[in-house]
Amino acid sequence: MVRHRWWLLLIGLGVLIVGSRKDAFTGRLAGIADDEPEEEMDAVPPTDEGIATISFLDVGQGDSTLIQEGNTTILIDTGRHDNDAIFDHLEAHGVTGIDLLVFTHPHTDHIGNGDKIVEAYEPEEVWMDGNETTTDTFERLIDALLASNTEVVEPSAGETYDIGSFLLELTHPGEELSGDFNNDSVSFRMHYGDVSFLFTGDAEEQAEQQMIDDDMDISADVYNMGHHGSDTSSQRFFVEEVSPDVAVYSAGEGNPYEHPHEEVLQRVEDQGSDIYGTLEDGTVTVTTDGESLDIDTENEEWGRMKEKKPGVIDRIEDGYAVILVGGDEQELLYSASKLYEGAKEGDEVKVTISKEQVQAVIYDEKTKERKKVIRRKMNDLRHK
Numbered sequence: 001m002v003r004h005r006w007w008l009l010l011i012g013l014g015v016l017i018v019g020s021r022k023d024a025f026t027g028r029l030a031g032i033a034d035d036e037p038e039e040e041m042d043a044v045p046p047t048d049e050g051i052a053t054i055s056f057l058d059v060g061q062g063d064s065t066l067i068q069e070g071n072t073t074i075l076i077d078t079g080r081h082d083n084d085a086i087f088d089h090l091e092a093h094g095v096t097g098i099d100l101l102v103f104t105h106p107h108t109d110h111i112g113n114g115d116k117i118v119e120a121y122e123p124e125e126v127w128m129d130g131n132e133t134t135t136d137t138f139e140r141l142i143d144a145l146l147a148s149n150t151e152v153v154e155p156s157a158g159e160t161y162d163i164g165s166f167l168l169e170l171t172h173p174g175e176e177l178s179g180d181f182n183n184d185s186v187s188f189r190m191h192y193g194d195v196s197f198l199f200t201g202d203a204e205e206q207a208e209q210q211m212i213d214d215d216m217d218i219s220a221d222v223y224n225m226g227h228h229g230s231d232t233s234s235q236r237f238f239v240e241e242v243s244p245d246v247a248v249y250s251a252g253e254g255n256p257y258e259h260p261h262e263e264v265l266q267r268v269e270d271q272g273s274d275i276y277g278t279l280e281d282g283t284v285t286v287t288t289d290g291e292s293l294d295i296d297t298e299n300e301e302w303g304r305m306k307e308k309k310p311g312v313i314d315r316i317e318d319g320y321a322v323i324l325v326g327g328d329e330q331e332l333l334y335s336a337s338k339l340y341e342g343a344k345e346g347d348e349v350k351v352t353i354s355k356e357q358v359q360a361v362i363y364d365e366k367t368k369e370r371k372k373v374i375r376r377k378m379n380d381l382r383h384k
Helices: 085-092 114-121 136-146 205-213 236-242 262-270 300-305 355-361 368-382
Strands: 005-010 015-021 052-056 065-069 072-076 100-102 125-127 151-153 160-163 166-172 187-192 195-199 222-224 246-249 274-277 284-288 293-297 307-317 320-325 330-335 348-353
Touching: 085 114, 100 114, 114 136, 166 205, 205 236, 236 262, 246 284, 262 274, 274 293
Parallel strands: 072 100, 100 125, 125 151, 195 222, 222 246, 246 274
Antiparallel strands: 005 015, 052 065, 052 284, 065 072, 160 166, 166 187, 187 195, 284 293, 307 320, 307 348, 320 330
């Protein structure tokens, strides 16, 4: 297994660890997480050998994916430090150890609980991209890694790793980092039998183009949409190459970025993909025997209610788009910021009938006062 170089500056400790991208560092375990889950989740049946579960965990406006098969456990990212739902999830899934912990990049919504996870589970191996930041969250993670027996690796594009029954093919980054955290996200294609998954962290257009230019095979049955479904990622050229059957985004309710963006959902849907998201579906679990896929969602009710309907943009005013849906003259109120660039009156669109719209968006255009009520409710919902 190839090891890569690591440059690390611990400002708070005044310690400088200098290595080459072929070096790794290890230490002793400092302790275990102090916080206990406030609420217990229902236990999830243990994973049998020959059956893999990939759970896109609902951790709010963050990212975390749990991968299990037999005695093998892989965790990708750990959500935000102010959302400890991940510990409930790990307990419910019976996690007692972690073979591989991947930190795609050092933003706090991806490494937030990293220090506690390292202390509690002491993973066999951790992957990082090699970038540094001076945030307290990052320093706590590095302190925990230094105090553990965990081996730290900086993988590079083109490498392959066998982790239990999973084959991981690195697609990004290469040996040289750009210094842009999102675009240096550790990205890889994972195989389990004949079924493939693609994880790209918060990789944006620059990184997506680099993967294409480097002739990386990024085709996948299941695609974890980059950057929480932001329009900075999942560019059309990239999604066409991935050509997923299933796409999953991770985003939190009321997030200030309005993730996921409607334009991105449309791009992915244009590929014929089924789209799931933690914002509406809660935790999304993919179960596979290496040949076929089963999808389960935590919020089954909303999963059934979510559907696409044809519509026409009637008008755009005051930051909102009024869309006429189907032949029933039903109107939906959308934030204009979620529309694709160049959207105009008369454009035909496909509209997601989702949790927020079912609760608050449908209204009667004949009553002016009713429009004001709905607009107020939508604003309240977005700032809830």
